[in-house]
Amino acid sequence: xxxxYNLTRHFxxxxxxxxxxxxxxxxQICGYLGPNGAGKTTTVKMLTGMLxxxxxxxxxxxxxxxxxxxxxxRRIGYVPESGALYKSLTAYEYLHFVGRLYxxxxxxxxxxxxxxxxFFSLSEYTHKRMNEFSKGMKQKVVIAAALIxxxxxxxxxxxxxxxxxxTALMIKQLLRNLTREGKTIFYCSHxxxxxxxxCDRVIIISEGNIVADGSVDTLKSMTQRSSLExxxxxxxxxxxxxxxxxxxxxxxxxxxxx
Amino acid sequence: xxxxxxxxxxxxxxxxxxxxxxxxxxIELRExxxxxxxxxxxxxxxxxxxxxxxxxxxxLAANLVTRTNPFMYSMLMLAxxxxxxxFSVILEFGNSILNPDDWEVLTTKPVxxxxxxxxxxSNLLFYIILITSAMCLLPALIxxxxxxxxxxxxxxxxxxxxxxxxxxxxxxVLIYTFLLKKINYQKFRDIIxxxxxxxxxxxxxxxQMIPRMSNDIFVSGEKGLRAWLYLIPxxxxxxxxxxxxxxxxxxxxxxxxIGLGITILFITFAFNKISLQYAGLIANINTAESxxxxxxxxxxxKNIFLDFFRSFLKDPEKMAGFDLTIAMCKKDRSVKMGMYPxxxxxxxxxxxxxxxxxxxxxxxxxxxxxxxxxxFIVFIFMMMYSLTMLxxxxxDWEASWIFHxxxxxxxxxxxxxxxxxxxINYILPFFILLGILYAVFIPVLHVLHFxxxxxxxCLFFNAIVSFQINAYPFSEKRQKGERMxxxxxxxxxxxxxxxxxxxxxxxxxxxxxxxxxxIVIIIAWKIIENLSVKKINKNLMRIKPA
Numbered sequence: 001x002x003x004x005y006n007l008t009r010h011f012x013x014x015x016x017x018x019x020x021x022x023x024x025x026x027x028q029i030c031g032y033l034g035p036n037g038a039g040k041t042t043t044v045k046m047l048t049g050m051l052x053x054x055x056x057x058x059x060x061x062x063x064x065x066x067x068x069x070x071x072x073x074r075r076i077g078y079v080p081e082s083g084a085l086y087k088s089l090t091a092y093e094y095l096h097f098v099g100r101l102y103x104x105x106x107x108x109x110x111x112x113x114x115x116x117x118x119f120f121s122l123s124e125y126t127h128k129r130m131n132e133f134s135k136g137m138k139q140k141v142v143i144a145a146a147l148i149x150x151x152x153x154x155x156x157x158x159x160x161x162x163x164x165x166x167t168a169l170m171i172k173q174l175l176r177n178l179t180r181e182g183k184t185i186f187y188c189s190h191x192x193x194x195x196x197x198x199c200d201r202v203i204i205i206s207e208g209n210i211v212a213d214g215s216v217d218t219l220k221s222m223t224q225r226s227s228l229e230x231x232x233x234x235x236x237x238x239x240x241x242x243x244x245x246x247x248x249x250x251x252x253x254x255x256x257x258x
Numbered sequence: 259x260x261x262x263x264x265x266x267x268x269x270x271x272x273x274x275x276x277x278x279x280x281x282x283x284x285i286e287l288r289e290x291x292x293x294x295x296x297x298x299x300x301x302x303x304x305x306x307x308x309x310x311x312x313x314x315x316x317x318l319a320a321n322l323v324t325r326t327n328p329f330m331y332s333m334l335m336l337a338x339x340x341x342x343x344x345f346s347v348i349l350e351f352g353n354s355i356l357n358p359d360d361w362e363v364l365t366t367k368p369v370x371x372x373x374x375x376x377x378x379x380s381n382l383l384f385y386i387i388l389i390t391s392a393m394c395l396l397p398a399l400i401x402x403x404x405x406x407x408x409x410x411x412x413x414x415x416x417x418x419x420x421x422x423x424x425x426x427x428x429x430x431v432l433i434y435t436f437l438l439k440k441i442n443y444q445k446f447r448d449i450i451x452x453x454x455x456x457x458x459x460x461x462x463x464x465x466q467m468i469p470r471m472s473n474d475i476f477v478s479g480e481k482g483l484r485a486w487l488y489l490i491p492x493x494x495x496x497x498x499x500x501x502x503x504x505x506x507x508x509x510x511x512x513x514x515x516i517g518l519g520i521t522i523l524f525i526t527f528a529f530n531k532i533s534l535q536y537a538g539l540i541a542n543i544n545t546a547e548s549x550x551x552x553x554x555x556x557x558x559x560k561n562i563f564l565d566f567f568r569s570f571l572k573d574p575e576k577m578a579g580f581d582l583t584i585a586m587c588k589k590d591r592s593v594k595m596g597m598y599p600x601x602x603x604x605x606x607x608x609x610x611x612x613x614x615x616x617x618x619x620x621x622x623x624x625x626x627x628x629x630x631x632x633x634f635i636v637f638i639f640m641m642m643y644s645l646t647m648l649x650x651x652x653x654d655w656e657a658s659w660i661f662h663x664x665x666x667x668x669x670x671x672x673x674x675x676x677x678x679x680x681x682i683n684y685i686l687p688f689f690i691l692l693g694i695l696y697a698v699f700i701p702v703l704h705v706l707h708f709x710x711x712x713x714x715x716c717l718f719f720n721a722i723v724s725f726q727i728n729a730y731p732f733s734e735k736r737q738k739g740e741r742m743x744x745x746x747x748x749x750x751x752x753x754x755x756x757x758x759x760x761x762x763x764x765x766x767x768x769x770x771x772x773x774x775x776x777i778v779i780i781i782a783w784k785i786i787e788n789l790s791v792k793k794i795n796k797n798l799m800r801i802k803p804a
Contacts, residue, residue: 048366052538073368084362088288089281100277101367129288 001026001153001184002047006056009042016042018208019056024201029175029185031199033192035236039208040188041081044155047186048078060153074102077146081157081188083139087131091122091141094130095148102149109148116144119174120167135162143171154178157188172198196228206236268529271373278369278377283384289735308392311342319397328406328503329510332415333496335397336422339390340492343423345457346389347382347430348450355382355431372529375536379528382427390423391416414502421521422495428524435532438539444591451594459602463609487513494520567682571675575666579675579731583649586732587683592653596736597684600641604688607634608695617699620708620766635712638688642716643723645680650729651736658733661798669730669798670791676731677720685716707772711765714776718783724790728797 002024009017017039024030034040045051047058049069057064063071085094092113099109117126120140130138139162146154154175160168175185175198189195195202196216204212204219212219212235219231233241262272287304318338322331347355355378364374398412398419437446487493487509497513564584571577586593611617611630666672689709696705765775 050361050365070368070370073366076366078366080362082362086281086285086363088285093281093284097277097281098367101274101364101369103273 001028002030002058002060002186004043004047004056004058007043007046007053007058008055009039009046009051010054015208017046017053017205020205020208020210021056022203022210022213024184024186026184027179027182028201029179029187029199031195031202032186032188032205033190033195033202033232034205038205038236040205041157043205044078044157044186044188048076048155049073075152077149077151077154079143079146079154079156079159081161083135083142083161085130085138085142085145087133087138088129090127090129091117091133091137091144092126094141095144098145099148104149112148113144116148119170120144136164136167139163140167151183153184153186155186155188158190159187160189160191160194168194192228192232202228204232204235211235265376269370269372270376271370274369274373275377275380278364278374279380282377282381286381304388307346308389311389311392312396314338314342315393316396316400319400323400323403326404328401328404328411329496329500331401331404331407332418332499333490333492335394335401335415336419336495337490337492339393339419340422340426340495342393343386343390343426344430347386347427348454348457355379355434371536371538372533375528375533378536379431382431383424386423386427387420390419393423394419410502411499414499418495418498421498421517422492425491425495425517425521425524428521428528432524432528432532435535435539439535447591447595451591451598454595454599455602455605457602458599459606459609463606488516491517491520564682567678571678573671573675575668575672576675576678579672580679581675583676583679583731584683586652587679590652590654590732592651592736593648593732596648596651597645600644601684604634604637604641607631607637608691612695617696619700619704621704621769621772634692638685638712639716639719641688642681642685642720645684646677646720646723647726649676649680649731650727650734652732653735655733655735658730661730661733662802668791668795670794673724673727673731673794673798674787674791677724681716681720689713707769708766711772711776714779714783718779718786721783721786721790724787725793727790727794729801730798 002022004020004022007017007020008015016037020039020043022030032040032043042051046053047060047065049065049072053066057066059065060072061075063075065072086097089097095113095116096109099112104112113126117123120143122137122140125133125137130141133141139159143159146156156175160171163171172194175187179185179200187195187199199216201215202212202219203210212222212231214222216228219228220226223231223234225231225234265272265275315335315338319331319335322334326334394416398415401407401411401415402409404411434446437449441449487497494513494517497510497515498517499514500507500510501514503510568577568580571580587597607630609630611628611634614628614630616628616631661669689712692712693705693709696708765772
């Protein structure tokens, strides 16, 4: 469903993503982890057509992202990390606008909007401008906009940001159901517990390179760690973080005491 | 239906085009209304821009109606329309065509480059038609009075004005896209920001020089200009208007055909070349943003000039206001884009003063020595007002929550630091420039007296306008037309400051008068400044976080 062939992206002298090759089959939730600046978002932006790759390519639903970008875009949904949307519009207007861009029929748009706003408990806010929304409410609209056209592949970059525990639970369950229906989900996150619970497979990227790829259990046994957090620390060279944090907080306290 | 079929044949998705165009208009018009109650009480920035454009058109048309023939009247009015259309695309509506915010929302949607481009171009043309209408309607009616024109004139002048406005906008878009292919978007924005200084200089000089030149050159010397008309774009469009008159001559037809040909060429080029590369261009804008190099810590150069003036600040809140303003003015492109158009105008007035030989000793000739120098002084005050008011806008306005969180004792004191930074950064260099120019013509001691009196009045004026400060610095998003509203304010309120010049005419008569005047104004400034700090405290502490 998603295949990356030596995908590479340079920003000036910096190589953000370096020769990444992955295959993600239909119906899988694949967690994509890495420290800040590891290349997660850059990978997603290339796959969704927001950034052209410097080298290599990828196919989504057997369509090449460079040769057939429109075919790819028709089949994907994307939840950006920034939660970008047009805040001057109402939730209804925004979802309607997105539905139109996907050439959905008027009847279908209305039906889907109704379903999504009910699912996300947004019914009473549907016709309010989103610049009055809380962060969590906006995030619900962003997720609804990514799913409204029922895409085959869904890219999610920190999708649970700002959501309350109940909504987060609902979304996680929704994602599980979607994969059961054959959708493929590419899930970027820093929240390791969510990835551990949700994803069938975890890929860890560090400094633009894939450093681990497998199920959570495989990675744990490979690194002989009991949690995904431990695996992540070991593979991304961040093991001395506890010691660093302790020394830092101590130095602040010492300064105050002086 | 026919339009829909034509668009589909040219690779444009009608449904997506309609959705994108209408939604972008809805978003922009809503953003223009602003958020919150305070915007409802005043004119929308777009509406005040339209009034400004109509007012300027009216003044220019009234100035030209009895002095010119039909060709020159149309040419000069079209020059105004084309310059202002270009100016407004650069200043206000450039974002309609190149908006990085669209990137994350739209780039992942299945919208082809040509559809996206046409929707954005249509959005821009909507504004161009709107402002061209404001600019051309009154001159079209006044133009009937030009000797040789008749009642049919408006019917030809108005559509040709639209055509000229559209051709200009298309030209600016082509230049934008050409530049963006060659250079990084951030460099491009810097170029546009600096270009605004030059543009405001040229525009205001043009505005001042036209009445002076119209008698000498345009009426009597039209024949001498003939060969040059082929190189002047407004002359091409004036040629189109003359083609519809029964008494048109060969040159009119030639110019008209050039105008039509160039417009068709621009539009064809835009559709065939630019539209296909447009989506890639938008992606590059954001790539440039991600790849912009960041300086290493410590790589920042020290500015001895600023450090010197900063050393006078003792209050930490004042210092914080000063540092924030200096940093934002230097780094935030949206702040720079707001301020730079203002900087060319005083230079234009100084150029006018040099042209008119106005640098005379105020102790002998009084302050009111000519239009250039008077307008320069008036504009320095207005610029100080404008810049101080502009400090509330930034693209990073959402970061203003910090002002509501920190235990700031006196926002008014904080704002004194902001005003001080504005003065040091932008007003003081003009004082120095004026001093240097005066020093060439009059004794240095008199120059120093003169500059000191200007400085004292600046302080006094700044304290008065501070009562209007109603937002934390960099805490609001700019609206379309906001800059033009400020221009309108400057143009129409400017003459009030003639009173200042009159006052100083008496003060400069004798040194003792001068000295007494300064002392009185300094005392008044101190009282008003203290009151304004209290007023700012009251205004800003009332504001709730967005």
